[in-house]
Amino acid sequence: MVEKLISFSLKNRMFVLLVATFLFGWGIYSVQQNPIDAIPDLSENQVIVFTEWMGRSPQLIEDQVTYPLVSNLQGIPKVKNIRASSMFGMSFVYVIFEDAVDPYWARTRVVERLNFAQRLLPQNAVPTLGPDGTGVGHIFWYHLETNTMDLGEQRALQDWYIKFALQTVPGVAEVASFGGFEKQYQLVLDPLKMQYYNVSMDQVMKAVQANNNDVGGRKFEMSDRSYIIRGLGYLQNSTDIEEIALKNYNSVPVKVRDIGSVQMGGDLRLGIFDADGKGEVVGGIVVMRSGENANKVIQGVQQKMQEIQKGLPEGVRFKTSYDRSELIEKAIASVKGTLLEEMLVVSLIVLLFLFHGRSALIILIQLPISVAIGFVLLQAFGISSNIMSLTGIALAIGVVVDDGIVMVENAYRSISERQQELDTNQ
Known part of the structure; x- marks a missing residue:
């Protein structure tokens, strides 16, 4: 088989050159299209479901948020495992899919289940998907x-x-x-004043929410012109919050400033x-x-x-x-430097030991084509160019060089011996 392949290559040199040129061009295209990163992505194919319910203990989060979500997310096709963790005010559910699953298909299936599971959660607990990273x-x-x-x-x-x-x-x-x-507006309420005016915390919250809103009205026509009426009610500063009326006490409106103070603070x-x-x-x-x-x-x-x-x-x-681009650029520069150094060293060794320029040229052509084919395979199998893959290519260059030297030297010696036999017979 090897003899037939060598014989075919010798008889069809132009075809071999065209194939080599095509592979080299394909390799250059693959280098441009292949994702470049510093470290390989070995993380699992997962979708993160994040739910925030501030002010609740981890045990309450576990019972009323995490457990219902995990129970309803089970049974999604092509899911390997589901993990979850609960902490103060937050719940994290990790849905692990099989590696071959498209991540956006997985996210779609999780959203379908979340629409059903939403009815089992508390009113203010809304689950959301984490970033597609x-x-x-x-x-x-x-x-x-x-x-x-x-x-x-x-x-x-x-x-x-x-x-x-x-x-x-x-x-x-x-x-x-x-x-x-x-930044947030913080209402500091006095419990004694709230008790005196008979105002509850729920009343204060509903009053503030109701007074922070714009409302629309009808169209008003006057003097052949039409005017759109709307009520502007969004809160602009702390004074607006202090002036919100909560209820009447002996026919006198009780405002937020009467039962506490409003300040600007941090969450x-x-x-x-x-x-x-x-x-x-x-x-x-x-x-x-x-x-x-x-x-x-x-x-x-x-x-x-x-x-x-x-x-x-x-x-x-x-x-x-x-x-991370600094590490990426250094990794790429290292591979380029290794390739150029080995090409130079190999060509000098071949020239010194064989004194034959065409033999050195064969190895010089062989190295970039081999590296190009390596990037073609990386692109075909969906592997990014990272430190691990680039280091593997750099190490493989040495193996390719060794094989090239052995093969070229063996071919050169066989041709020389055959040439001497022909000269002797003549």
Whole structure:
């Protein structure tokens, strides 16, 4: 079989060159299309269901949220396992699917079950799906540097401007904010005054919710013109909240300020984010969508950050905390350097020992084509270019070089011996 293949190749040299050129071009195309990342994605194919029910104990979360969800999510096709954890005010359910399952098909099936399971949960507990990322999807971290804004203002800038802008970058599944304080209006109520005016906590909550709303009216026509009537009732500041009427007490309206005070504060925090031991900072974590090219996504995020920088307040700038593209570029540079070094060393060895330029050229052509075929196979099997796969290619280059030297030297020796026999016979 080998003799027939060698004979066919010798008789059809142009065909062999065309096949080699085609494989090399296909390899270049695969390199451009193959996702590039620093580390291999070995995480399981999972869908995360997150439910928030603040103020409840882990045991209550487990009984009324986690258990009903796990019970109803069982039986989904192609599910390997379901895991769950409950903590203060939050529930996490991890639905593990088989590796061959399309992640978006899996998310669709989970949503179908959640629509049915929703009726079993408490009224204020609404389950949501986590981002369509993976365990290694945190590809870029950043924080804000400024001397003119407090942590609350920085968090508001992050949540209402920067986050929404970065989520438009192709390949980004989510931008998770961290650090700072989430601003909120806090009502500090006096229980003695509430008892005196006979006002309950539920009355206060319903009154505040009802008074924070815009209502629509009818169309009013006057002097051949039409006017749309609407009531503007959204709360603008703490004074508006203090003026909300709760009930009448001896024909006198009881307002929020009569039973307590309103202040601007921060939401409950379960941790802080510190940068290099110099103090708290506010920033975000960019989560990549599953199956995307990490290097391209990071480049898109960096370009978008340059555009966002123009709209930030004076004195506010981005500071990169973690950038995986640096590790990716170093891994690629290492493979390129290994390939060039081995090609140079092998060609010199062949030239020194054989003194034959065509023999060295054969090995030089063989190396890039072998690497190109390797990337074709990576693309075909859906394996990303990462440290593990690139290191494997770099190690395989040495094996290819050794085989090439042995084969070329053996062929050169056989041809020389055959040539000597022909010269002797003549």
